[in-house]
Each structure stands twice: as C-alpha cells, then as structure tokens.
Amino acid sequence: MGYSYAVLGTGAVGGFYGARLQQAGFEVHFLLRSDYAHVREFGLKVKSIDGDFNLPQVNAYNSVEMMPSCDVVLLSLKATHNYLLPQLIPPLLKPDGIVLVLQNGLYVEEQVASVAKIRHIIAGLCFVCSNKIAPGEINHLHYGKITLIEYAPGYRRCGVTTRMEQIAKDFTSAGIAIAFAEDLLLERWQKLLWNIPFNGLSVVLNANTQEMLASPEIRQLVLELMQEVATAATACGLIIPKDLFYERIKLTEKMKSYRPSMKIDYENHRSLEVEAIFGAPLRIANKVGIHLPRIAMLYRQLQFLDAQNTLLH
Amino acid sequence: MGYSYAVLGTGAVGGFYGARLQQAGFEVHFLLRSDYAHVREFGLKVKSIDGDFNLPQVNAYNSVEMMPSCDVVLLSLKATHNYLLPQLIPPLLKPDGIVLVLQNGLYVEEQVASVAKIRHIIAGLCFVCSNKIAPGEINHLHYGKITLIEYAPGYRRCGVTTRMEQIAKDFTSAGIAIAFAEDLLLERWQKLLWNIPFNGLSVVLNANTQEMLASPEIRQLVLELMQEVATAATACGLIIPKDLFYERIKLTEKMKSYRPSMKIDYENHRSLEVEAIFGAPLRIANKVGIHLPRIAMLYRQLQFLDAQNTLLH
Numbered sequence: 276m277g278y279s280y281a282v283l284g285t286g287a288v289g290g291f292y293g294a295r296l297q298q299a300g301f302e303v304h305f306l307l308r309s310d311y312a313h314v315r316e317f318g319l320k321v322k323s324i325d326g327d328f329n330l331p332q333v334n335a336y337n338s339v340e341m342m343p344s345c346d347v348v349l350l351s352l353k354a355t356h357n358y359l360l361p362q363l364i365p366p367l368l369k370p371d372g373i374v375l376v377l378q379n380g381l382y383v384e385e386q387v388a389s390v391a392k393i394r395h396i397i398a399g400l401c402f403v404c405s406n407k408i409a410p411g412e413i414n415h416l417h418y419g420k421i422t423l424i425e426y427a428p429g430y431r432r433c434g435v436t437t438r439m440e441q442i443a444k445d446f447t448s449a450g451i452a453i454a455f456a457e458d459l460l461l462e463r464w465q466k467l468l469w470n471i472p473f474n475g476l477s478v479v480l481n482a483n484t485q486e487m488l489a490s491p492e493i494r495q496l497v498l499e500l501m502q503e504v505a506t507a508a509t510a511c512g513l514i515i516p517k518d519l520f521y522e523r524i525k526l527t528e529k530m531k532s533y534r535p536s537m538k539i540d541y542e543n544h545r546s547l548e549v550e551a552i553f554g555a556p557l558r559i560a561n562k563v564g565i566h567l568p569r570i571a572m573l574y575r576q577l578q579f580l581d582a583q584n585t586l587l588h
Numbered sequence: 589m590g591y592s593y594a595v596l597g598t599g600a601v602g603g604f605y606g607a608r609l610q611q612a613g614f615e616v617h618f619l620l621r622s623d624y625a626h627v628r629e630f631g632l633k634v635k636s637i638d639g640d641f642n643l644p645q646v647n648a649y650n651s652v653e654m655m656p657s658c659d660v661v662l663l664s665l666k667a668t669h670n671y672l673l674p675q676l677i678p679p680l681l682k683p684d685g686i687v688l689v690l691q692n693g694l695y696v697e698e699q700v701a702s703v704a705k706i707r708h709i710i711a712g713l714c715f716v717c718s719n720k721i722a723p724g725e726i727n728h729l730h731y732g733k734i735t736l737i738e739y740a741p742g743y744r745r746c747g748v749t750t751r752m753e754q755i756a757k758d759f760t761s762a763g764i765a766i767a768f769a770e771d772l773l774l775e776r777w778q779k780l781l782w783n784i785p786f787n788g789l790s791v792v793l794n795a796n797t798q799e800m801l802a803s804p805e806i807r808q809l810v811l812e813l814m815q816e817v818a819t820a821a822t823a824c825g826l827i828i829p830k831d832l833f834y835e836r837i838k839l840t841e842k843m844k845s846y847r848p849s850m851k852i853d854y855e856n857h858r859s860l861e862v863e864a865i866f867g868a869p870l871r872i873a874n875k876v877g878i879h880l881p882r883i884a885m886l887y888r889q890l891q892f893l894d895a896q897n898t899l900l901h
Contacts, residue, residue, distance in 0.1 A: 479792060480892055490895065492888040499885075568881040572812070575805040579793055582803065 277301050277445040278346035281367040283339075285310065285319075287405045287536060288377050289351025290413045292421075292451065294319045294330055299449035304334040304342050306363075311337040313410035322408075323415035325450065339366045347442065350387065351377045353540070354551035357386055365392050373438050375399050377421070379470055379536075380551025381463050381559065384426040395438055396426040400462050404533050417530050420452040424459040432457045464508040465515055469523050470552050472500040474537035475573040478547065478580060485532040488524070496569070497524065503567040507560040547581040549574065590614050590758040591659035594680040596652075598623065598632075600718040600849060601690050602664025603726045605734075605764065607632045607643055612762035617647040617655050619676075624650040626723035635721075636728035638763065652679045660755065663700065664690045666853070667864035673703050681705065686751050688712050690734070692783055692849075693864025694776050694872065697739040708751055709739040713775050717846050730843050733765040737772040745770045777821040778828055782836050783865050785813040787850035788886040791860065791893060798845040801837070809882070810837065816880040820873040860894045862887065 279302040282293035290305075297303040307314050315335040321328050336342045339362070348367045352359070357378075364374060364387075373395040374387055384396050404417040423442060427433040435455050443453040456462050476487055476496070487493045498520060505515040527533075537547050553574040560567050592615040595606035603618070610616040620627050628648040634641050649655045652675070661680045665672070670691075677687060677700075686708040687700055697709050717730040736755060740746040748768050756766040769775050789800055789809070800806045811833060818828040840846075850860050866887040873880050 476889075480889060480896075482892070482896070486896070487892075490892045492891045496885060496888045499881075568812075569885050572809060572882050572885055575809045576789075576793060578805045579795070579800075579803045583793075583795070583799070 277448070278373075278441060279343075280304070280347050280349050281342055281345040282306060282349045282351060283363055283367065284350070284352035284356075285314070285335075286351065286353075287407045287413060287539075288401055288403065289349055290319060290407065290411075291321060291323075291403070291405045291415050291419075292351070292377070292401075292446075292449075293349060294321050294328070294333075294413070295449040295451055296445065297330055297333060298328055299445075301445060301449070302334075302345075304336060304345060306336050306339060306342065308337065310410040311335060317411060320412045321415060322413070324417060325415070325419070339363050342367055344369045345372065347373045347375050349375050349377060353546065354378045354380045354383060354548045355546040357383070360387060360390050364390050368392065371395070373397055373442070375442060376426075377401050378551065379466070379548055381460075381467065381555035383551060383555075384430075384459065388426065388428065397436075397439060397442065398424045398426055398459055398462070399442075400424070400456075400466050404530055406534065406536075406539055416533060418526075420454060421446065422454045422456050422462055424456045424462055426459060430460050458513070460511065461508070461513045461515075464504060464511070464513055464556075465519065467552065467556055468501050468504050468515060468519060469527070470535075471504055471556070471570060471573070472497040473527065474535040474548075474552060475500075475577055477535045477538035478541045479573065479576050483532040483534045483538070484527050484530050488528055494524070500569050500573070503570050504556070507556060507563070507565050507567060510563040510565045511559065541580070541584055544584055544586075546585055547577060549577045549581055553577060590761070591686075591754060592656075593617070593660045593662055594655055594658040595619060595662045595664060596676060596680065597663070597665035597669075598627070598648075599664065599666075600720045600726060600852075601714055601716065602662055603632060603720065603724075604634060604636075604716070604718045604728050604732075605664070605690070605714075605759070605762075606662060607634050607641075607646075607726070608762040608764055609758065610643055610646060611641055612758075614758060614762065615658075617649060617658060619649050619652060619655065621650065623723040624648060630724060633725040634728060635726070637730065638728070638732070652676050655680055657682045658685065660686045660688050662688050662690060666859070667691045667693045667696060667861045668859040670696070670699055673700060677703050678705050684708070686710055686755070688755060689739075690714055691864070692779070692861055694773075694780065694868040696864060696868075697743075697772065701739065701741065710749075710752060710755065711737050711739055711772055711775070712755075713737070713769075713779050717843050719847065719849075719852055729846060731839075733767060734759065735767045735769050735775055737769045737775055739772060743773050771826070773824065774821070774826045774828075777817065777824070777826055777869075778832065780865065780869055781814050781817050781828060781832060782840070783848075784817055784869070784883060784886070785810040786840065787848040787861075787865060788813075788890055790848045790851035791854045792886065792889050796845040796847045796851070797840050797843050801841055807837070813882050813886070816883050817869070820869060820876070820878050820880060823876040823878045824872065854893070854897055857897055857899075859898055860890060862890045862894055866890060
C-alpha cells in the first residue's frame with residue numbers, strides 16, 4: 276500500500292507531481308487558492324513531454340480544515356508563504372506523517388522543523404521544468420527527477436530511511452524518476468548553482484534561458500555567479516566541482532526558451548522567492564566571512580524589482 | 589566678439605546649450621537628424637526651470653557639408669556615434685577652432701584628438717538634468733553648470749587657457765554657470781561616480797532617481813558602485829573622497845523623479861553609451877590590475893539589455 280498525499284500548493288510543481296500520483300492510483304488531496312473553483316469543476320490538465328493527461332475529477336479544497344490528514348504533506352507552496360506553515364501543516368499530517376519539502380531555498384527544512392508536531396521531513400529537490408499556464412493547467416516541459424534526502428537536526432546525515440524508500444516506490448510507480456542523496460546541504464548548494472544565476476538574471480534581464488545563454492556576456496556572468504556559489508559552499512566545507520558548472524549550463528541549453536519560475540512569478544506580479552534563494556545563502560556566507568559581491572548585487576536588484584512589482588514599495 | 593558655434597547633435601544637452609547661446613545673441617548652427625524637418629520649420633522650444641523660451645527660427649542642417657565652419661564645435665552627439673567624428677568634425681571647424689566635448693565617457697578626448705586637423709579640445713563636463721521631450725523640444729529640469737578643462741596629450745595639465753576663458757565668457761553671458769578645473773581625468777572619474785550607478789541601474793531596474801533612492805537596498809548598491817569607481821580612480825593616482833559620494837546622492841535627491849539619459853535612450857530603443865561609461869573605465873581598471881565586480885556585472889547586464897533592445901542581438 277502506498278502513502279496518501281496532501282498537496283500544499285497546487286502550482287507548477289505540486290500540481291504536476293500530485294497529478295502524476297493521482298494518475299497512478301494514489302490518494303491525493305489538493306489545496307488550492309485562486310484556482311479552487313475551476314479545479315473543483317474541471318479537474319487538472321497536464322501537458323507533458325511524457326504524454327498529456329487530464330484528471331477530470333480531483334479532491335480539491337480551499338481550506339486545510341476540510342482536508343483529511345495524510346501520510347505525506349507535499350510542501351509545494353512558494354517559500355514566500357512559509358509564514359503560514361504553522362497553520363497549514365499540522366491539520367494535514369497524520370501523527371507519524373512526513374513533510375516532503377519540494378520548495379527552493381537554503382535551510383527551508385529548519386523552518387519546517389520549527390512547526391509543532393512535525394517529526395519527519397524529507398527534502399525533495401526537483402529538477403523539473405514546468406509552468407502553470409492556466410487555472411488547473413500545467414505544462415511539463417523538461418526533466419522531472421526528484422532527489423530525496425531525509426532531514427535530521429543540524430543537517431547531520433541519516434542515510435536512506437524506510438520513509439524515503441516508500442516515497443521513492445510511490446513516485447517511481449507514478450513515472451517519476453527518483454534519486455537518493457545523503458548530504459542535504461551539499462544538494463541545496465548545488466541547486467543554488469542553477470537557481471541563483473538563472474532565476475535571478477531572468478527577472479533582471481527580462482529574458483528566458485535561451486536568450487541569456489545566447490549572450491557571451493551573460494554566459495560569463497552566469498559562470499561568475501556560479502563561482503560565488505561554489506566559493507560560499509567551499510567555505511561551508513562542501514565541494515562543488517567546476518565540472519558541474521558546465522554540466523548545468525549544458526542541461527540549461529537543452530531547456531531551450533525556458534522561463535524560470537521566478538520570471539513567471541514576476542510576470543504575474545507574485546512575490547519572488549528572493550529570501551529563500553538569495554537572502555539565505557548570503558546570510559550564511561556572511562557568517563563564514565565570505566564576500567559574494569555579484570550575488571549580493573543581484574539580491575539587491577531583485578529586492579527592488581520585487582517591491583516595485585508587487586506595489587508594496 | 590564671441591565665438592561662433594556649431595552644435596553637433598541637437599538633443600537634450602546640445603539643444604539646450606545651443607539654444608541658450610543663440611538666445612544670448614551668438615551665432616549658432618545646429619546639426620539635426622530625425623528632428624531636422626520639424627526644427628527647420630518650427631525652431632526650438634526650451635522648457636526650463638530658469639524660464640521657458642522659444643527660438644522660432646534657428647540655423648538647422650541635416651548635413652555638415654551645408655554648415656559654415658565655426659570657432660567652436662559643440663560635440664554633443666551620443667558617444668555611440670563617435671565613429672562618425674572623422675567625417676563630421678573637420679568640415680565644421682575653422683583652422684584654429686575648438687572642439688568642446690560635452691559627451692560622457694572616459695578617454696573620449698583621446699578619441700576626438702585622433703581625428704585629423706583638430707588642434708584644440710576642451711572638455712565640458714555638464715552637470716545638468718535635461719531631456720528631449722518632443723521633436724525640437726527640450727525640458728531643462730535641474731542644474732546646468734559646465735566644468736571646463738582643456739585637454740592636452742597624455743592628459744597633462746595645461747591650466748586655464750584663453751580659449752577656456754572665451755568660452756566661459758560666452759556661456760556665462762548666456763546664463764550658463766561655468767567652472768574651471770585642471771585635472772581632466774579626475775573630473776571624468778568623478779563624473780563616473782554618478783553616471784555608473786544612476787545611468788546603469790536606471791536601465792536595469794526600470795526606475796527613475798527617486799524610485800532608486802527610496803530603496804535602502806539600491807542606496808546601498810549605489811554606494812558600493814561608487815566605492816568601486818573610487819577604488820579604480822585611486823589606482824590611477826586620483827583621489828575621490830568619500831564625502832563626494834554623499835554629496836552626489838544629496839544632489840540626486842533634489843532631482844526628484846529624474847530619468848537619466850541612458851534610461852531615456854533605452855526607452856527610445858537607442859544604443860546606450862555602455863562603452864563610454866562602463867567599458868572604458870573597466871578596461872583602465874583591468875590595466876592597473878583592479879577588480880570591479882559590481883561595475884563589471886552591471887556592464888554585462890547593460891550589454892545584454894542594449895543588444896536585446898536595439899534588436900541587433
């Protein structure tokens with residue numbers, strides 16, 4: 276028997292993986308906000324490189340109070356909404372339940388761990404290109420693999436747990452590639468290697484990945500930003516080899532004209548995950564005495580653009 | 589008797605100063621491109637904090653061949669067009685004539701000096717807020733002072749020349765404040781102290797001076813960029829005191845919601861003066877072994893945005 280899943284945030288990531296799980300026969304409950312009425316009536320649609328599919332009927336909710344508690348809470352809200360977690364997660368979680376964190380950001384697991392009653396946290400680092408293109412409609416463009424690492428206090432390693440194995444089994448049977456890893460912080464920094472240059476510059480330069488990589492100047496800047504990520508990681512005792520820079524750029528070239536999630540959020544006047552992706556690593560770097568001038572500059576530019584864009588400024 | 593003036597580039601700067609000179613009774617000839625037909629028929633209009641005025645008739649040309657040679661060529665083209673100088677300047681200049689360089693950019697005088705037959709070059713560093721708001725129509729918003737420094741090969745100092753004094757006399761009688769300075773490179777670097785942060789960031793952040801200075805993050809970034817300018821200047825033996833940073837910011841606060849010239853060029857899909865304002869100082873810094881990560885990053889961002897914006901990419 277597989278786990279039951281509550282999808283906390285039915286967008287490009289949560290909507291995609293949740294729909295795949297339901298399609299494979301798992302019990303899935305979806306929390307929605309703006310798309311609630313639409314999804315309740317029409318379900319979810321997934322356009323995917325692996326084959327399009329529709330789920331005409333899904334368990335849709337606009338409040339956690341109405342949802343049953345599940346084995347796994349799939350945390351796929353924007354990290355900007357994490358101040359809501361103490362209200363959102365506890366009602367959804369069975370006593371021994373798991374929070375599967377599919378969010379971006381450094382030290383997001385510690386944030387989740389601070390919520391009462393949460394005993395098990397697994398980070399799921401998604402390497403996926405997907406966008407929500409209409410209410411209840413997701414476009415899955417490339418890739419899809421999730422790397423699972425269980426969190427333990429202080430980010431100590433805890434190997435492959437039975438919980439990770441069960442989630443891997445469920446996701447694999449739903450056609451989602453899964454990998455296991457052990458060093459959560461290393462994986463998080465490696466993810467920043469992509470997120471910092473591509474998410475950040477896509478907003479500042481109003482450009483997709485193809486446009487950015489077509490420019491020798493921006494290619495150079497991407498490498499310089501990656502180098503700053505690696506420098507900070509090294510100062511934390513985590514080695515990111517330079518080969519990985521070029522590997523990530525190669526994978527990005529294959530994405531063609533992909534708009535990173537931060538770009539899409541910006542276009543839709545939604546708050547950007549500036550703190551999770553930029554603020555957190557900058558604070559760590561500062562703590563270990565490392566200076567990241569380019570990342571800090573991009574952070575300031577994004578803080579400004581975010582504030583202007585959401586009209587809170 | 590005052591000098592006669594040929595205005596090479598009748599935009600926000602050349603149009604404003606040229607109109608003032610004509611208003612004061614000097615002989616002025618204006619070279620125009622896109623506004624030629626309009627200005628030939630309707631003349632120039634100046635909205636100014638010092639008082640609006642119209643010149644219903646001006647000497648307007650669309651080709652240097654039709655213009656008489658003058659004592660002074662007022663060089664106020666965008667620096668991006670300086671490849672045209674060998675064709676444009678010689679026909680306009682009397683044998684002992686002066687090129688008064690009102691352009692932005694480091695080492696622009698050397699570029700002008702390489703044009704045949706030019707014997708006298710005076711840099712005029714304009715501290716003025718003005719925009720062209722319609723064909724033949726200029727809005728003069730704040731300030732207006734010009735600092736004059738005569739150029740000599742190798743940027744050696746040559747004091748206050750009779751040519752500077754004559755130009756000062758002419759401009760002063762036209763209501764334009766004039767200052768003299770001796771160290772041209774120092775003045776150029778000090779001008780970059782403003783141009784690099786405010787011109788550059790206004791394009792990248794799609795913001796005017798008021799919006800930028802209202803943000804604590806951007807204020808901080810402006811100071812960091814200024815520090816890089818000062819560091820590079822110091823490496824060239826030129827001291828920019830930190831007091832000047834705050835003085836420039838204070839003067840900028842008084843400009844209210846000013847859009848720097850680079851922002852206006854960007855909005856009008858004109859090429860940006862990226863090389864004059866960013867490329868040149870970065871090359872100098874590189875030569876003296878100084879690393880300017882933030883200015884280099886801004887340079888790359890602007891190169892990208894400029895190329896995308898002018899559709900040459």
